[in-house]
Amino acid sequence: MGFCSAIGKKATKRARAIGDALAFTGEATIAAFATFLTPHKFRLKDCALAFERAAAGGLSIAIGIGFLLGLILAFQSAAALKMFGVEIYVADLLAIGLFRELGPIITAILLAGRSGGAFAAEIGTMKVDEEIDALRTMGLDPVRFLVMPRVLAAICAMPILTIFCELSGLLGGALILRIMGVPPAAYWEHVVSSSGMFAIVFGLAKSCLFGLLVGLVGCGAGMNTKSTADGVGVATTSAVVGGIIAVAIADGLLAVFCYSWGL
Numbered sequence: 001m002g003f004c005s006a007i008g009k010k011a012t013k014r015a016r017a018i019g020d021a022l023a024f025t026g027e028a029t030i031a032a033f034a035t036f037l038t039p040h041k042f043r044l045k046d047c048a049l050a051f052e053r054a055a056a057g058g059l060s061i062a063i064g065i066g067f068l069l070g071l072i073l074a075f076q077s078a079a080a081l082k083m084f085g086v087e088i089y090v091a092d093l094l095a096i097g098l099f100r101e102l103g104p105i106i107t108a109i110l111l112a113g114r115s116g117g118a119f120a121a122e123i124g125t126m127k128v129d130e131e132i133d134a135l136r137t138m139g140l141d142p143v144r145f146l147v148m149p150r151v152l153a154a155i156c157a158m159p160i161l162t163i164f165c166e167l168s169g170l171l172g173g174a175l176i177l178r179i180m181g182v183p184p185a186a187y188w189e190h191v192v193s194s195s196g197m198f199a200i201v202f203g204l205a206k207s208c209l210f211g212l213l214v215g216l217v218g219c220g221a222g223m224n225t226k227s228t229a230d231g232v233g234v235a236t237t238s239a240v241v242g243g244i245i246a247v248a249i250a251d252g253l254l255a256v257f258c259y260s261w262g263l
Helices: 002-037 044-084 087-128 131-137 142-179 184-194 197-223 231-261
Strands: none
Touching (some): 044 142, 087 131, 087 142, 087 184, 131 142, 142 184, 197 231
16 A cells, blocks of 8 residues: 555656646746747846856857767767778768767756756746745736746757867868868868758757757746745755656657658
8 A cells, every 4th residue: 555655646746746847837938928929028138148047158168068079970970980991981970970969969858967057946946035025026927037048048059069069070070080081171171061051950850849848847846945944945856857858859850750751
């Protein structure tokens, strides 16, 4: 009976969490429409501050991770392709992989760990200190007042971070192939020829979607923070883990969609 009781409590807790997530998604959708209809009420300064923290603050990390990713992928791939004398095709592999998949998803994971957790901690602390209740008392919508600027900042920051991550990855691959004797001109020629406009635009569109998911999950975890001693810590952990899971699920669904339509 104790085992069944534990399973029931866990299932009830999960169902309640899903209900809270759906309710927050509805509130965020309504707030987004209200912001679109009355843009003069949008807090641009808060959005700019959140964008600065997400984009400028995470730029060095995105560049460093992208460069190391390019180095590792190029080295591992070139070591295998060199046996057939076609290590130049590492450039095609890097270009397609970074622009379509690895660039957006790696950057989204970085954003979830850095900014998604920060969004949850900021809003969660405000909820514990009853500042959100004060906003409601003054007739202000907390979702529109706190969530929308941060979500829009995450959406705008993701493409910028993704571009720098992808370019630094290509530079890392160029360095490895240059060491292996491949001329830089041949490397960049293969990168340009294999990087179609669709792959670049599709990757940037995916990054915007991932930014939306990370922002919503992070702010949602903050809005649902419990007023306990470890409430903010639990919310921050939920924001990071939930953001990564949401990005992974969305990327899988997009991969199935592209495969079904032959894209």
